[in-house]
Amino acid sequence: MPASRDFEEMWRDLAPVGRSASSGGYYRQPWASAETELRAWFVEQCAARGLTVETDGIGNQVAWWGDGEGPGVLTGSHLDSVLDGGAYDGPLGVVSALAALDALRDRGVTPARPIGIGVFVEEEGSRFGRACLGSRLVTGATTWDQAKELTDRDGVFLADAIAGAGLDPSAGLLSLDRVGTFVELHVEQGRDLVDRDVAVGLASEIWPxxxxxxxxxxxxxxxxxxxxxxxxxxxxxxxxxxxxxxxxxxxxxxxxxxxxxxxxxxxxxxxxxxxxxxxxxxxxxxxxxxxxxxxxxxxxxxxxxxxxxxxxxxxxxxxGSVVFDADLAARLAALGGWPVIPTQAGHDAGILSAAGISTAMVFVRNPTGISHSPDEHAGTADCLAGVEALADVLAELAGSADLA
Amino acid sequence: MPASRDFEEMWRDLAPVGRSASSGGYYRQPWASAETELRAWFVEQCAARGLTVETDGIGNQVAWWGDGEGPGVLTGSHLDSVLDGGAYDGPLGVVSALAALDALRDRGVTPARPIGIGVFVEEEGSRFGRACLGSRLVTGATTWDQAKELTDRDGVFLADAIAGAGLDPSAGLLSLDRVGTFVELHVEQGRDLVDRDVAVGLASEIWPxxxxxxxxxxxxxxxxxxxxxxxxxxxxxxxxxxxxxxxxxxxxxxxxxxxxxxxxxxxxxxxxxxxxxxxxxxxxxxxxxxxxxxxxxxxxxxxxxxxxxxxxxxxxxxxGSVVFDADLAARLAALGGWPVIPTQAGHDAGILSAAGISTAMVFVRNPTGISHSPDEHAGTADCLAGVEALADVLAELAGSADLA
Missing domain, CATH: 3.30.70.360 (Alpha-Beta Plaits)
Incomplete structure (x- = not known):
């Protein structure tokens, strides 16, 4: 496996991007320089894996592996952060998706269904005040006519911010037609997994x-x-x-x-x-x-x-309240004997679930439960366990010759 | 009297400078464009009266009329505002000083002592957090070594802000050697004068x-x-x-x-x-x-x-507490039968008084008592009464052939 594909090396690549020298926290606001750099990094990582990234008019990204039959399995998360946020919230899901793809290839898996790796913009709503703005626009939960009136703290209109990042909203939005199932891996933002003494869990619901x-x-x-x-x-x-x-x-x-x-x-x-x-x-x-x-x-x-x-x-x-597909969660949890737990945090997975897409979330243990803070952390062993768990989940969902 | 010297015309000149279109309040922060425009306006007004303005290295200004014997009488105030402040706090004292000089000339007064009109910078401390910074530096209450460490909300150092306004702190500070007495006219910022039903009052003290x-x-x-x-x-x-x-x-x-x-x-x-x-x-x-x-x-x-x-x-x-020269206040109050009242607001007059200069303040009635607000107001008749009162005070203090 080339070094560039290694989880820890990807993690080191991302470490300096948008980090505050004073607090150690991250400022990766959408359509500003750090986030633009992260978007380019994602294109490079996919290219190194022979995947082509489609970037839509507002900066949502997806790269598909394989052109197998039937609806595909999308995984991924977001790369933006809250103001002075942690390293894991978002990027862990994207890096783990890339690493899980590497793991599947190492295992010799050839998925029967295509597997996509996606990145949604402005998940935190830290700039324009609307959480999950990228996935809301893609699913139609928010319309462009509603969104275009949004301004950031400096009075910059959304369309101007997007154009300033070299994107063109009129180029259209990502299509989810190919997405049969969505799986988002995320660092846990509470301590349920610590209390249960396990590295990985599945999500049952998101609080309203x-x-x-x-x-x-x-x-x-x-x-x-x-x-x-x-x-x-x-x-x-x-x-x-x-x-x-x-x-x-x-x-x-x-x-x-x-x-x-x-x-x-x-x-x-x-x-x-x-x-x-x-x-x-x-x-x-x-x-x-x-x-x-x-x-x-x-x-x-x-x-x-x-x-x-x-x-x-x-x-x-x-x-509103989001209850994830309970049958799906139970089926995936059985793969590793993982617990199924609720969360109080919003996620793009909640938006896709509300849009009728069968959706699951994989959580990785957070030793302190701290999130949205420079102190947010997850242990490397737990992160690697998360990658393996995600690979198991993708193999299960995408089907394959060796698992069929 | 030329129209340019008229109180109301000066007031109209100042009305648009640094005014917010949305709130109607003023943003006249020191060393930014609106305040620089006000400094130039003051030079023009003095020039129209045959007076030459001395501007020191940080933007304090003074123009002297006459070169009579003995220590002079300085009057004036400030032109900066708090954020979204009123029109009267500061400018009323400067405009009234110019108008009082016009009134003295109209009366044919030739003062035995020189009369100066002064403007102190950053009285509100709205940018660098130190109220009365200009007068503090001039009197030595604050040293340049202390002040130069100050930064504004954007992290700009004081010296850089001053240089950005085309000034040079190394050019030195205004000398107060010529100042025997200081009189500052100011809009009242409470309702003592309303309660007493008079247009004008003298100050007894400033609360710590x-x-x-x-x-x-x-x-x-x-x-x-x-x-x-x-x-x-x-x-x-x-x-x-x-x-x-x-x-x-x-x-x-x-x-x-x-x-x-x-x-x-x-x-x-x-x-x-x-x-x-x-x-x-x-x-x-x-x-x-x-x-x-x-x-x-x-x-x-x-x-x-x-x-x-x-x-x-x-x-x-x-x-600390400032008690103005009580004999002086009583002597001046007697000129018009004006009351002597305390204030809770800081003023350059407090700084000069603490530096050992005999100091008085003239207040002009504020119908609502509101200040540091777009709603701050004083009636024109009261303002004109203030000008006449200030002229009486200056004539008394500067002495003259006709009053001797």
């Missing part, structure tokens, strides 16, 4: 989750001369809301996070006029999620009344 | 005040998969601290504001690793201010212990 923008508006004023009782300070309404969201989620075993803020005018000596905060909320059912967000908003409205501020809540990127 | 940077550090993590009880979320520590600061200040009749925030990584789906928040605090005595900040920090530390986060507090730009 979403993002809601809370615009708290008040009255800008002088921080020194304005008496406390004369203020309409939206920062206070926000602060109480952040504490309330945390408490509600904690009491119910759900998740609520305010991790992103924008303050106007954001001056030290001025009471703010506007605090915009994004709520990331997740719960075990659609109803529980709706109740959680409604309760946070109720408490925020109540406090706004007392602060003399106002609140507008706008849903962004809300995803 | 300052800025403290609170760095709340936690553990970045996935907003979906990390259980609430496993988090070390610095946003929660911050939120409780913002509410505590407000409550402490409210109970004690003091001021505490968190108006500026920076969040890392500031991603919707990540628990933050770092929340940096700036506390603006003011109190009626140095001891009360120290106690207020200590109590806020104590509550923040306590919550940090519960959240598993950490806190570092760094004082920035702390100013």
């Amino acid at each position: 989750h979403g993002r809601w923008r809370f615009d708290f508006a008040g009255q800008a004023n002088h921080a020194g001369t304005t008496r406390m009782e004369d203020r309409h300070d939206p920062m206070l309404t926000y602060a109480m809301t952040a504490l309330a969201a945390n408490k509600q989620a904690r009491l119910a075993g759900q998740r609520a996070t305010f991790g992103r803020l924008a303050v106007e005018p954001n001056g030290t000596n001025a009471v703010p006029s506007l605090v915009t905060a994004w709520l990331d909320a997740r719960a075990s059912s659609d109803d529980a999620l709706a109740s959680l967000v409604a309760e946070v908003q109720r408490q925020a409205d109540d406090r706004a009344g007392r602060d003399g501020t106002s609140l507008v809540v706008t849903p962004e990127s809300v995803s | 005040h300052g800025r403290w940077r609170f760095d709340f550090a936690g553990q970045a993590n996935h907003a979906g998969t990390t259980r609430m009880e496993d988090r070390h979320d610095p946003m929660l520590t911050y939120a409780m601290t913002a509410l505590a600061a407000n409550k402490q200040a409210r109970l004690a009749g003091q001021r505490a504001t968190f108006g500026r925030l920076a969040v890392e990584p500031n991603g919707t789906n990540a628990v933050p690793s770092l929340v940096t928040a700036w506390l603006d605090a003011r109190a009626s005595s140095d001891d009360a201010l120290a106690s207020l900040v200590a109590e806020v920090q104590r509550q923040a530390d306590d919550r940090a212990g519960r959240d598993g986060t950490s806190l570092v507090v760094t004082p920035e730009s702390v100013s």
Whole structure:
């Protein structure tokens, strides 16, 4: 096996791309330079394996191996990161897909069905605020007419960002016609596999989750001369809301996070006029999620009344519950005696599943459970176990002479 | 009187410079284009009055009228604004100084002492975080060695920002040797004059005040998969601290504001690793201010212990109590029967007073008390009354044949 195909060498190739020298975390925002470099790296890796990459008009990529009969098996993940994210979230699935293809060839497998390796753009929604934007557009869950109105934090329109990366949205989107089954390998973002003491697991479901923008508006004023009782300070309404969201989620075993803020005018000596905060909320059912967000908003409205501020809540990127194909998960889990576990994280696999494609996810153990952080980690032995597990899954799904 | 010297015409000249089309507020940050335009405008206005402007190496400006005997009387204010600030805070003092000079000439006054009109840079500290930076450097309250380490939000060093505005810090600073007395006219930033139903007042004192940077550090993590009880979320520590600061200040009749925030990584789906928040605090005595900040920090530390986060507090730009020359204030107040009132806002006048220069402030009524906001306002009749009051004050201080 050539060194270029080795998992660890691919991992070392990727290590410096988009890494912050100060935090060690990754900034691989879509359609910016690091992500463009990763797209070129993917083309090179596929070329080294004799595969041709199709890149669509927005940067989604797929390379197919084999032209066997019937619907194919797509595997892969994403290469973008959250702001200051970890190395594994996304890239582990892409590198493992390439390494699993190598493993299948080493095993002498000739798949009866084509196997594709895919990369979806803007999975994290870190730039345009819509998670899984690439797979949403490809499946039609989001239309281009909806997406083209999106702007990033600097006011750049989506189409201009894409064009700036040398892509042309009018060139069209990836077709999923050839995809019979989708399998996404991903680093686990919790500690279920640690608790179960196994390196690999299959996914049962994705919790419903979403993002809601809370615009708290008040009255800008002088921080020194304005008496406390004369203020309409939206920062206070926000602060109480952040504490309330945390408490509600904690009491119910759900998740609520305010991790992103924008303050106007954001001056030290001025009471703010506007605090915009994004709520990331997740719960075990659609109803529980709706109740959680409604309760946070109720408490925020109540406090706004007392602060003399106002609140507008706008849903962004809300995803309902996704239950993966249970028969498929059970069949694949049996290959290695792997557990089947839920996740609270959104994935392109959830979007493809919701679009009616039979979908499975393979998780690789994360010793600390930490993710979306420079501290995100997975052990090399576990990653290699993940590659072998993915190869087993692909062989099972694509069928082959030796497994038939 | 030429139209160019008219108060209202000067006001109209300034209205569009650095104004936001969306909010109507002003962005006149030091050493950026709008402020450079204002510096040129000041030179033109002085030239139209036969005065020559001296601009020092960092952009402080002064123009002297007359070369009479003895120490001179300096008046003026600043032209920079907070982010999204009002039209009056600063410019009213500069425009009124020019208009008062016109009024003195109209009255046929020939001052026995020279009268200077001055403009100090970066009074608001909106760019480099140090309020009254221009007057602090001129008086030596801050040294250049201290200031040159300052960077703005984009990481630009002070010296580079100044050089970018076509200035050369090595050219030296304004000399105050000629200044016997300083008088700053300013829009009031509270409602004392409204309550007293008068257009003009004199200042008695400035409350001690300052800025403290609170760095709340936690553990970045996935907003979906990390259980609430496993988090070390610095946003929660911050939120409780913002509410505590407000409550402490409210109970004690003091001021505490968190108006500026920076969040890392500031991603919707990540628990933050770092929340940096700036506390603006003011109190009626140095001891009360120290106690207020200590109590806020104590509550923040306590919550940090519960959240598993950490806190570092760094004082920035702390100013002790300033009591203006009481005899001078009484003498000037008697000219118009004006009240003498305190303020909670910092001013260059406070810096010059602390440097041992006999100093007074003239306030002009603000109908709503709102300041550091696009809604800041003063009525034209009150502004013109302010100009006449300033002319009376300058005539009194500079002496003259007709008043002798």
